[in-house]
Amino acid sequence: MELVQRPRRLRGNEILRKMVRETRMDKSSLIYPMFVQEGNNGKEEIHSMPGQYRYSVDCMEEKLVELCDAGVRSVMLFGIPDRKDELGSGAYAQDGIVQKAFRKAKQVCPDLYLIGDVCMCEYTSHGHCGVLCGQEVDNDRTLELLAKTALSQVQAGADMVAPSDMMDGRVACIRRILDQNGYENTPIMSYAVKFASSFYGPFREAADSAPSFGDRKSYQMDYHNRREARKEALLDVAEGADILMVKPAMAYGDLIREIKDCTDVPMAAYSVSGEYSMVKAAARAGFIDEERVMCEMAAGAYRAGADLYISYFAGELAKCMDDGRIG
Ligand code: PBG
Numbered sequence: 349m350e351l352v353q354r355p356r357r358l359r360g361n362e363i364l365r366k367m368v369r370e371t372r373m374d375k376s377s378l379i380y381p382m383f384v385q386e387g388n389n390g391k392e393e394i395h396s397m398p399g400q401y402r403y404s405v406d407c408m409e410e411k412l413v414e415l416c417d418a419g420v421r422s423v424m425l426f427g428i429p430d431r432k433d434e435l436g437s438g439a440y441a442q443d444g445i446v447q448k449a450f451r452k453a454k455q456v457c458p459d460l461y462l463i464g465d466v467c468m469c470e471y472t473s474h475g476h477c478g479v480l481c482g483q484e485v486d487n488d489r490t491l492e493l494l495a496k497t498a499l500s501q502v503q504a505g506a507d508m509v510a511p512s513d514m515m516d517g518r519v520a521c522i523r524r525i526l527d528q529n530g531y532e533n534t535p536i537m538s539y540a541v542k543f544a545s546s547f548y549g550p551f552r553e554a555a556d557s558a559p560s561f562g563d564r565k566s567y568q569m570d571y572h573n574r575r576e577a578r579k580e581a582l583l584d585v586a587e588g589a590d591i592l593m594v595k596p597a598m599a600y601g602d603l604i605r606e607i608k609d610c611t612d613v614p615m616a617a618y619s620v621s622g623e624y625s626m627v628k629a630a631a632r633a634g635f636i637d638e639e640r641v642m643c644e645m646a647a648g649a650y651r652a653g654a655d656l657y658i659s660y661f662a663g664e665l666a667k668c669m670d671d672g673r674i675g
Pocket of ligand 1: 468469477512547548551619620621622
């Protein structure tokens with residue numbers, strides 16, 4: 349058979365395959381999301397996320413050191429308070445759980461880059477991402493509290509803040525308060541393109557943050573929409589976002605690419621709790637190979653255009669990158 353082009357020529361050997369590989373990944377782009385809770389009772393496994401834990405502040409160190417040793421240099425912290433109230437006051441309390449965790453993490457692992465998830469749903473008694481006016485989340489009153497939350501996290505040691513609430517105008521509001529307090533060099537990574545997704549189910553169990561009534565569809569995006577994703581992304585850049593995020597990652601590769609192509613800022617993709625839990629559950633049942641699927645999902649996000657990858661598998665991915673199983 350006379351064939352000029354035989355694409356298989358470049359696939360015949362592992363060295364060659366790696367030479368011509370188009371997507372290259374690096375451990376320095378990994379971010380690990382971590383849950384911290386009150387108390388001194390060590391770590392508590394999250395039922396729907398086997399291998400993931402809620403850590404008490406006195407028990408974070410071991411995990412942080414393990415991540416550092418594996419080459420994961422950035423952690424995103426989520427606080428789970430003991431008490432929740434209507435105004436989510438634990439989110440911006442000086443001695444709030446996540447503020448304590450930032451102080452501790454800075455002290456025990458000063459070389460780690462710390463990111464604060466800025467939202468209210470873990471802290472409000474009703475589980476919504478802002479303060480309520482009747483049954484509605486009040487956008488503009490929430491902005492003030494989000495800005496206070498971001499500032500308190502930075503004062504406690506966060507190197508970057510990542511608002512995930514989806515209120516309109518929050519990036520501008522957070523930028524303003526940080527600048528007014530001398531933190532003009534602290535970056536904002538905006539969860540700009542965040543969908544109302546059922547993939548967050550296990551996270552809500554982990555953080556006990558499911559809304560007590562209704563859903564998040566009046567602030568998180570409708571997953572049928574693509575042009576709206578561009579609109580959100582461009583607005584956040586105009587408001588001062590330094591990095592944009594698309595979330596979830598796995599079913600949203602088209603949007604990672606779309607936003608990458610229409611903006612000039614680094615792109616982050618968040619492979620969320622439900623993605624992790626599905627891989628774990630299917631692997632436990634013997635239906636898939638956990639490690640290979642994990643690597644393939646990560647490569648998919650990077651190939652789509654992600655520069656940063658937030659994943660509960662960050663530690664394991666770093667090891668696979670070291671071994672050359674991925675990258
Ligand atoms: C807070 C927040 C959520 C996640 C990240 N920040 C939950 C939500 O919006 O309901 C989800 C992360 C995950 O599922 O891993 N708003």
